[in-house]
Amino acid sequence: MFRSVRRALEPAGLGDPVICYQGAVVADGDGRWLRHLPIPLALARDAIAFAADEGYSPNVYVGDELFVSEVTQHARDYAEFQHLEIEPVGDLLEWLSEPPTKLVLVGDPDALDAVETRAKARFGVDLYISKSLPYFLEFAAAGVTKGTGLDFLAAKLGFTREQTIAFGDGENDVELVEWPGYGIAVENAHERVKAVADWICPSAREEGVAQVLELFLDSMR
Numbered sequence: 001m002f003r004s005v006r007r008a009l010e011p012a013g014l015g016d017p018v019i020c021y022q023g024a025v026v027a028d029g030d031g032r033w034l035r036h037l038p039i040p041l042a043l044a045r046d047a048i049a050f051a052a053d054e055g056y057s058p059n060v061y062v063g064d065e066l067f068v069s070e071v072t073q074h075a076r077d078y079a080e081f082q083h084l085e086i087e088p089v090g091d092l093l094e095w096l097s098e099p100p101t102k103l104v105l106v107g108d109p110d111a112l113d114a115v116e117t118r119a120k121a122r123f124g125v126d127l128y129i130s131k132s133l134p135y136f137l138e139f140a141a142a143g144v145t146k147g148t149g150l151d152f153l154a155a156k157l158g159f160t161r162e163q164t165i166a167f168g169d170g171e172n173d174v175e176l177v178e179w180p181g182y183g184i185a186v187e188n189a190h191e192r193v194k195a196v197a198d199w200i201c202p203s204a205r206e207e208g209v210a211q212v213l214e215l216f217l218d219s220m221r
Contacts, residue, residue: 147175
């Protein structure tokens with residue numbers, strides 16, 4: 001969510017565009033959305049019904065706000081993790097009247113692995129489905145990835161793949177690391193991200209991204 005990213009941007013004094021919602025949104029530093037590719041309403045309803053059949057009630061994102069059917073422990077855990085307010089709306093299928101930006105199922109990692117397999121079989125190429133963290137299974141519109149978000153940003157700002165370095169760790173960073181001329185996975189990254197990376201840098205615990213950026217900036221002096 002942009003409102004989550006803002007908490008990192010403001011203390012650092014950064015006003016550059018950011019890729020949010022798995023690539024479904026690109027926003028400028030003021031929060032104005034430059035790109036928004038939500039899930040078509042009918043398809044979102046199908047995904048919510050699928051989730052219900054699997055025993056899940058998803059987090060639903062509309063207009064940079066987070067909505068749930070009711071405030072459960074999973075909803076609280078997610079909201080606290082993201083430092084967000086959540087709004088319960090009752091029956092999601094009755095409530096939803098506009099295309100949501102993203103849906104997220106929260107639960108046991110092993111159980112969600114099985115749900116991910118069934119979801120991909122059910123929706124095929126109609127939705128982009130991936131985990132961000134082991135206990136978050138995310139649904140976005142077809143064609144939405146962090147890689148396509150970066151491609152949009154490149155065209156808008158005028159840089160190329162060859163001029164780009166990108167870092168990733170989570171399963172949903174595969175396309176992000178594949179897109180640039182040089183993709184880097186941190187040592188603690190998901191194995192799928194490491195498989196497409198050009199290089200593996202030290203882990204997040206060792207501030208690997210900062211190490212690479214410092215070395216790169218030193219090389220330009």
